[in-house]
Amino acid sequence: MPDISQIKNTEPGLATLLNTKLFVSENLNGEEKDESESEESTPGEDTANTTPQLPLPDVPAGSISDIKDLFQGPEDQYGRAQWLDKYPEDAEEAAETEETAKYAFIARKTKCFTGRKKFDVHSIIVNSPSVKRVLGDIFQDYPNLSCSIDRLVFDAPFEPFMHHWTDFLEAIESEDNPKTKEHLELLHKILEEELKDEIQALDDFIAYRVISFDKLWILFLPGCTVISPQRGAPHALKLSSGEYSSDGSGPFYFLRMSSIGWSGTSFGRSGPANCSVRIYGFKGTRGVEDLTACPLSYYPDKDLITETLVQRGARYEKLCGYHFKTYEGLALALDGKGNQTPMNVSGRVILDTESFNRHNPSEAEHYGRRLEADEFERLEVPRRNSKKTDEISREDFALRQETPNVILTAKGHLFCQSLQPGCSLKHKKWMLFFVDFVKEIVWNENAFDKLVLPENTKDLLLSFVESQVENKDTFDDVIQGKGKGIIMLLSGPPGVGKTLTAESVAETMRIPLYMMGAGDLGIDPDEVEETLQNILQMVTKWNAILLLDECDVFLEARTTSDLERNKLVSIFLRTLEYYEGILFLTTNRVSNMDPAFQSRIHVSMEYSNLTAESRRQIWHNFLSLSREKHEVTDADLDYLSRLDLNGRQIKNVLKTSFLLSMRKKAPLKRDHIDIVLAIEGRRPDN
Known part of the structure; x- marks a missing residue:
């Protein structure tokens, strides 16, 4: 050569x-061929600049049909250069x-x-x-x-x-x-x-499972699957690219990755920036299991983590759309500033990505990128007004909502997120819930039977609620969408079962109950209107019961002296006119109700003070619901029923009495209750 x-x-x-x-x-x-041989000039070589330049004619800018070449001149000491002709x-x-x-x-x-x-x-x-x-x-x-x-x-x-x-x-x-x-x-x-240094680093990694920081890029093949903890849980992410960079904390290797999630209307892949990971610089070598991100092919328990994440992804897919569930575990609460605070949550939750995104646009995850061909499958589904259901059940059709013809494969499940957005009914907060802690609701089948009300009254309540839940579109006002809701007013003294009535009805109908007080709406008229409209919109979509507790401020008659409160009442009246769901209003004072409310309330129930028979039933119900042993006799119940206590006071007395019996390591007896009652007698009644 x-x-x-x-x-x-x-x-x-x-x-x-x-x-x-x-x-x-x-x-x-x-x-x-000897490369030192000279070559002839190629055709088209620029020779125009070797001939004298003639002055240009006086014509408008852009009129000459030719191309003028400019050449970069030499750089000065600052690295700057001019363009020359x-x-x-x-x-x-x-x-x-x-x-x-x-x-x-x-x-x-x-x-x-x-x-x-x-x-x-x-x-x-x-x-x-x-x-x-x-x-x-x-x-x-x-x-x-x-x-x-x-x-x-x-x-x-x-x-x-x-x-x-x-x-x-x-x-x-x-x-x-x-x-x-x-x-x-x-x-x-x-x-x-x-590449001898890189090849040696790869050989060392294969032999000893260690890598240096400057050779990290060797492990991360673009497009590979990476295992990394995200918001407290391991995730499988698809690597888009990686590069070295630095910040105030030092150098790091930056991984741009993506995951699969539900946008509220369809499945998609997140942008690479949404699932980024930084591996900060370290001295010497480090084991692959100690890195904040590791390719799946090098993961120590590759088969186990793959199976675990695929199963979790399948649960994630089933929870897309709207679901009413119970939750026990850690969740991430949002503060409106982009911060996510871990907190323990226990109770009923609503999983609803579409509503979450609408009420929290700044917190919404975006899954706009299309899935790959092996991450999903298409199913034939019954079209509208069609009776064909051979490929998919109508329940699955409803579950998948606006994208019923797409389901995820095992590979798609592998890349699924671990969090579903929703609302905690107990805390009345939008949160992110880990799918591993979502459980099915265990319903209280005897909730309505334990409600101390006349049977005909309970039948009337259930008939109203059932008709609204199942046939709410059968009756409409002259103006479409107006007056389609059911409003029930429960009035009476504290502790007689007003709130329990709404809870029992929701439990029996197996639908959500959204509870709020007048203080949750605020006092500014504009704020009240916006908050109330958002809440009514949510509970209507969820087919839930809304309980507005102690709403006296909205029910009292308007006067000529208090214009601000008049605005609140007017807003409340106007908003309820177009509410299409079920609303329970509770109040301790109904004598001074604004006349405009009387025509909007479908059922008004007034609760009187408890009778001895009612109190005995309440004592019996709370004792039977307790998991602790007791030795309270029927004679004891007859005695206790004569005490002038409301339902809430009876519950508190029994709770304290059980704590006392547990302290003494003995079943609950009448003596424990008498001790608590003696203490209760030394404080004002509530």
């Missing part, structure tokens, strides 16, 4: 390249020509300043068609890389080769064509010399 070391790379834009080395296995004539005298011919393109590869080199070698390989240009074909098979799934283009360039540090180094070696070994194999071995020779 001739000496080609004297060829100098002077390609524009690569002024820092000091040496170009050309590799050749054989030229077209079967003979080697003269051809630079020191400009040299381009190093890459038709002759150099005959070589299988072109290796462009720069000076090495580490002292270990003279030059570093800046980039490699692949000209060999057969090598392009082989590399196309090796890198067919590598993102943003096509080996079929005419000018195929690989830049240092040659990530595709390191990420598929084993595949590259196997391709060389299995190649049958002698000429192609010769070209591949030639490419392997220069890459092996240039």
